[in-house]
Amino acid sequence: MNIDGLNNGIVLDHITAGKGMQIYEMLKLDKLDCTVAIIQNATSSKLGRKDIIKLDTVIDLNYDMIAFVDSNVTIDIIKDGRVCEKRSVKLPETLKNIISCHNPRCITSTEQGIDQIFHLVDPDRRIYRCAYCDTEYSEK
Amino acid sequence: MDKLKVKNNPRSLINITDLSVAEIDHLIETANDIIENPEAYQEICAHKKLATLFFEPSTRTRLSFTAAMQELGGDVLGFSEAASSSAAKGESVADTVQIVSLYADIIAMRHPKEGAPLVASRHSNVPVINAGDGGHFHPTQTLTDLLTISRKKGGLNNFTIGLCGDLKFGRTVHSLIEALMRYTGVKFILIAPPELRLPKYMKEKMNAAGAEWAEYEKLEDAMPDLDVLYMTRVQKERFFNEEDYVRLRDSYILTLDRLKPAKKDMIIMHPLPRVNEIAVEVDNDPRACYFYQAHCGKYIREALILFLLGLK
Incomplete structure (x- = not known):
């Protein structure tokens, strides 16, 4: 190429x-x-x-x-x-199956077959929270 | 038409913010009417069934839901621990709820995993009430608190509430703040050690809503201004060392002596169970209303069941 x-x-x-x-x-x-x-x-x-x-x-x-x-x-x-x-591209309001919740107490850590969903709560600081447990996403 | 076909997308209650202020006011009004006229409601849920799915133990919440449904003339089925449910065999929440929603008209669910009731509501053909999901939401506790304040203070506007103890992890406190900041003239006094202060994102929410708030470290300093004092448990596991825990625990114990500067008509609330944060001697003070609060819990749950079932 x-x-x-x-x-x-x-x-x-x-x-x-x-x-x-x-x-x-x-x-x-x-x-x-x-x-x-x-x-x-x-x-x-x-x-x-x-x-x-x-x-x-x-x-x-x-x-x-x-x-x-x-x-x-x-x-x-x-x-x-x-x-x-x-x-x-624009920061999406909702992320579906793009990132995963790291909270071990979140239902997504045990329940099979459910979508990983995050909502944008602060566009300026690019903060997303898990739709299930509200934990803020971090890459760690 | 297939008579086994069931209605989809029923209204559920997962977080207190799922309800509008008007709906909360309606629930309070209904609960007050049930308290005044219980006989008018005692058959209203005849032939209806509440499933109490408690994947972890609870005393007052489960019994409160059970008593609420029974007082409305309905029946109750369910389980009180995960070990006696199909979850012990590895069944998913989604599958359990899909099955249960075929047998019951409404579900109250407690689960140790945060977000489990939300998953349940998406797979249920009947309303799901979140009866506590780990350290996350507990909306019926908040409704209980709102009914208590409303009855004792004559409404939910224009008062000062002190929230004391573990404001960092305390789910009841976060939900109560979210509910009250939608009313007018509510001032929040946050009383906590630096280790257990209200999280920044909650303060940002309060600021965005235009709520007035102040932060104190000592209960005594805040006491004279309060119309409502909401106590919570300071839990040992939140601390890095025993010394800090003991020091802080003792400074947040409510005694008759510490109550001296308080207003005569202040009310003392606690979601219960208490361990030692309210001395037993306070129980006889006319301002103590935590047992009254637990009583209110039954009536607001009755109102909620009626609302979600579309009855009355």
Whole structure:
């Protein structure tokens, strides 16, 4: 793949430097059979440094997941070598099966088959709470 | 039409905030009417069944629900510990509740896992009442507290309430604050050691609601201003060392001596069970109303059962 120019595919641009791999892992891009390029620490006039992910095919992506990791990301859909759609992502009000509750007293720790649901309670501080036990999500 | 088909998406009560202020006022009004006219309600739930699903032991809450349903003329079935339920065989909450909701008209559920009643409500064909989910919510305790305050103080607006003890982990305190901050003119005095202060997110909620609040470390300093004193248990397991626990526990014991600066018409509340945070000598003081409060619990649960069943 020519990472400078895509004929058909998706470009995840303006990823905060250092978050490219996290998005790659959460979206499970390693499971795809298309070509995937990750560019880390690219120079950006807007951000100083940024990461970029390029896919040489157009697939459905979980935009909530991308926004949860980094709401700066912009998504360009490329067709016939041209950007045919440009999207930004917004921190979702609800996350479903994207993150898991770490509270051992939460029903999700024992009950099989229920969705992991989190609600955004503070957009400024990006705080999500578990819909079942109200525990604030932390990555620890 | 298949007569076994049941109604979906019934109204449940998981958190006190599931109820609007108007609905809470309606429940209080109904409970007061039941207290005044019990005979008018004694057959209202005839042929209805309440399932009490208690996955962990409880004395007053389970008995209060049982007595409430019996006084409305209904029947009660259920279990009082997980060991005597199919949970012991590994059945999920969702499956248990789906089955029970085929046999009962309403469910009261206590579970040690936080959020279990919410899961139950999503799989039930009948209303689910959260009767306590771990350290999370206990909305019928809050309704009990609101009925008590309303009856003793003539309403739920314009008074000062002191909340004393474990304000960090105390679920009853958090729910009561959430309920009362929707009324007007309620001032909150938070009395706790630094280790057990009200969590920041609760203070942020109070600020967002425009509620007036102040924080004190000593009970004596807050006492003269209070119209309601709500005591909670300071639990040993919350402390890192025995020394801190003993020191703090003793400073939050309510005695007749500590009550001296209090208003003559202040009321003393406690969700019970108490251990040693209210001296037995206080029981005979006319301001003590924690047993009265437990009594109110039965009537507000009656009102809630009627409300959720759409009766009256």
